[in-house]
Amino acid sequence: MSPATIFTVQLVLGYVPWLLVLGTYVLPGLKSMEPWQVQRAIAVLHSFRFFGLVFILPGVVGPGLPADFAPSAAYGDFITGGLAMIALLTVRMRPLFWLFVVAFNVVGTVDLLINYYHGVQLGLPERAGELVAAYWIPILYVPALMITHILAFYMLARPWSKTGQATTGELTS
Template sequence: MSPAMIFDIHLALGYVPWLLCFGAYAWPRLKAMDRLEAQRAIATLHSFRFFGLVFMLPGVVGPNLPAGFAILAAYGDFATGLLAMLALLTARRHQLFWPLVIAFNLVGAVDLVVDYYQGVQLGLPDLAGELGAAYAIPILYVPLLMITHIAAFYLLMRRRPEAVQGSHPR
């Protein structure tokens, strides 16, 4: 089996255990939570995306990792992480919190989609070994990030119960 095929299998199968775990444990709890608390939980996970800067760290990734992928992925993750941290810091100021929740989810989801696209365009599956220690990020971490972005968007668009709609905005 070629390294590219192994990488592609890892990318695809990385979603399976996270979807099973998320569906069984996280999703039922997030749906039952207050909207603000659910988004705070998701923002907390995404606040660790500053770690994506590792894609630009020599010695962690190989010298032949395409710069077009590494730089875009690193700064997209970094921006998402900072926006998520800002959202967490403003949770008590709803007029700031909700726009930051939307921003970190939009930036983060677009970042992941663009990273997948760039990875394919630049032949990343053939160069997967150049990810070095960062190999685990797209295989183990990115699927959970994408799943939680989708969940966050769903929760943002979901209608609130009538009793809650009449109260102050969150």
């Protein structure tokens, strides 16, 4: 198998275990949580996206990593992580919290989609070895990020129960 094929297979298969974890362990627990608690948990995961700056750190990635890919991936992750951290800091100020929840999910999803697009356009699968120590990010971390963004949007679009509305209303004051 070529390196590009191995990278692509690993990237696609990276979604399978995360979907199994989500279905088996995460979704059952979410049923007992308020919407803001679910979004807070998702924000915690995304607050680690500052780690994406590794794509522009010489020595961690190879010199053959497409120059058009690395800065976009690095700064998109950095901005998303910052927005997620701000969401976590504003959890007691519900209107701001919800604003930053939407912001980090929109920015983060767009960032991942742009990175997938740039990766394909710039031949990243053929140069996957240039990811060097950062190889695991698109294989293990990105699928979890994308799945949790989808989950966050699903939860945002879902109608809240009367209990959830009452609890959320009580906590905004």
